[in-house]
Amino acid sequence: MARDLAIDLGTANTLVYMKGRGIVLNEPSVIALNRQTGEVLATGREAWQMIGRTPGYIVAVRPLRGGAITDFEITERMIRLLLQRVGVSRFTRPKVVICVPSAITEVERRAVTDAARRAGAADANLIEQPMAAAIGADLPIDEPVGNMVIDIGGGTSETAVISLGGIVSLEAVRVGSFDIDAAIQNHVRREHGIAIGERTAEEIKVAIGSAHPTQDENQAEVRGRDLMTGLPKTVLLTPEEVRMAIEDVISSIVASVVRCLSKAPPELSQDFLVRGMYLVGGGGLLRGLAERIERETQVPVRMSNVPLEAVVLGAGHVIEHYEALKGMFMGARK
Helix, strand or coil: CCCCEEEEECCCEEEEEECCCEEEEEEECCEEEECCCCCEEEEHHHHHCCCCCCCCCEEEECCEECCEECCHHHHHHHHHHHHHHCCCCCCCCCEEEEEECCCCCHHHHHHHHHHHHHCCCCEEEEEEHHHHHHHHCCCCCCCCCCEEEEEECCCCEEEEEEECCEEEEEEEECCCHHHHHHHHHHHHHHHHCEECCHHHHHHHHHHHCECCCCCCCCCEEEEEEECCCCCEEEEEECHHHHHHHCHHHHHHHHHHHHHHHHHCCHHHHHHHHHHCEEEECHHHHCECHHHHHHHHHCCCEEECCCCCCHHHHHHHHHHHCHHHHHHHCCCCCC
């Protein structure tokens, strides 16, 4: 018997929820390919470990960048491999709900649903990540109150006001935690003359990155390749230096939250002052980000209990109560 699935096609991580079983897969959204033969060598965690460490003919890529599909064929292969790994075959064709950024275009929407159907799904529907996140965070989205969700992913940051089962106002920017990593990479290259990889930049962000001064700040030792000599070199980075490096990205995210607040109806705005805004997504785990948003908006910010899983858990809830909640799908409420 086919078990229906919910898939959060996150730019950084892909999570799969199976009806009746919960989350069955949580791996990086990376696929490693042999350029010469087109053969898929690895996916998920194994492929992520290959980033920046492969010979020229092997490439480890993220098919989803900036909240969009950058390579339709590779995305389709990744979805097919995902479905195979959780036991989907030609004989068990499940219904699939896929979480996507609300900023994606009509063409990109069709690309995702076509990819899922070709990969073995009997039916594929899309749900916006902010809507799924609100359901996953147990917010009363069907009531006439303002629920505000800030979802900061790898390639997009989305802020949505939800009331009576629909999105009242939305602000989405194609900026996320990958842009924070890129800003750190560029800063280290420009100021210290060292080239570092994507994974090293992410490690720096996790170790000492912050959007607002915090207690117990420490320096981090960074090793990379000296651009002048080509030899390995080590430098020390301070949290304040990293904050300055990522300031443009953080400002862009905070500005999008402010714009969404300003578009919300006045009656719902009163609810936020009491209920607060909910922060979800991997990017929301950056130290001091909640405090920074709270300071600039004067609205309380609460962290979801499960920031990384909130979106897929919300889509999983829709899968568990499919008939009652299928009105949440993209296009269904239009």
